Amino acid sequence: MENEFALGEIPTETKNSGTALHAELLPTEKITREEFAKLVSKKEPTLAVLSVWGSAGGLKVVGEPDHIIWAGGKPLWVVELKTTRGDPQPLWEDQENQVRIYGLLLDRMGFDCSKMRLAVVRLKSGNLGDDEKREWILKVSASLMRGEMSELEVKYRGVMKAHILEHDAERAEIAVRSKAGYWRQEREPTSSTSAGKCRACEYNATCPRSLYKPS
Numbered sequence: 524m525e526n527e528f529a530l531g532e533i534p535t536e537t538k539n540s541g542t543a544l545h546a547e548l549l550p551t552e553k554i555t556r557e558e559f560a561k562l563v564s565k566k567e568p569t570l571a572v573l574s575v576w577g578s579a580g581g582l583k584v585v586g587e588p589d590h591i592i593w594a595g596g597k598p599l600w601v602v603e604l605k606t607t608r609g610d611p612q613p614l615w616e617d618q619e620n621q622v623r624i625y626g627l628l629l630d631r632m633g634f635d636c637s638k639m640r641l642a643v644v645r646l647k648s649g650n651l652g653d654d655e656k657r658e659w660i661l662k663v664s665a666s667l668m669r670g671e672m673s674e675l676e677v678k679y680r681g682v683m684k685a686h687i688l689e690h691d692a693e694r695a696e697i698a699v700r701s702k703a704g705y706w707r708q709e710r711e712p713t714s715s716t717s718a719g720k721c722r723a724c725e726y727n728a729t730c731p732r733s734l735y736k737p738s
């Protein structure tokens with residue numbers, strides 16, 4: 524983040540193809556506030572997203588989840604889709620924090636989150652056919668609603684992993700507080716402790732703290 528502020532965003536092929544794949548897997552269309560209210564208040568589960576915002580950990584926080592499943596005006600699932608070229612099994616701390624904070628913000632916005640759960644779906648990109656890409660988000664949503672995610676994981680073994688989390692406002696608040704010092708300019712940024720992360724990072728050639736130096 525600090526390097527992005529200092530040096531600007533560096534486009535990479537991985538990021539560009541990840542963004543394109545993301546758009547294919549999560550096609551969306553804009554709707555009005557009234558249409559949104561009508562859609563999410565249906566009894567049967569529907570998919571819709573909105574920007575989420577609020578105060579957390581002493582900061583004002585905004586964001587936009589990838590995908591939310593609603594029923595009866597309540598969020599049931601907040602889903603983040605993360606594409607990777609590597610192993611989808613690990614769940615990185617920042618990915619967990621992100622979805623937890625989205626859950627917290629929905630809560631703070633006044634939605635009834637008593638039945639809400641969170642999912643980070645990590646997907647090895649490039650392993651799905653066109654039909655599968657088009658149907659992907661419906662497949663994931665149906666599996667989450669039916670509690671059959673492990674069956675989907677077996678079908679896509681090594682390609683997809685769904686990390687399921689309970690909504691926990693306290694943990695989300697702690698996650699924001701743990702990063703708040705940086706945003707308030709009270710401390711220096713911390714660097715990655717993972718050589719693999721530095722290898723994949725677009726700033727590794729210039730970052731003085733990189734654990735990997737390209738030859």
Ligand code: SF4
Nearest residue numbers: 714715721724730733
């Ligand atoms: S090279 Fe490593 S330490 Fe430097 S910004 Fe990238 S991930 Fe962080």
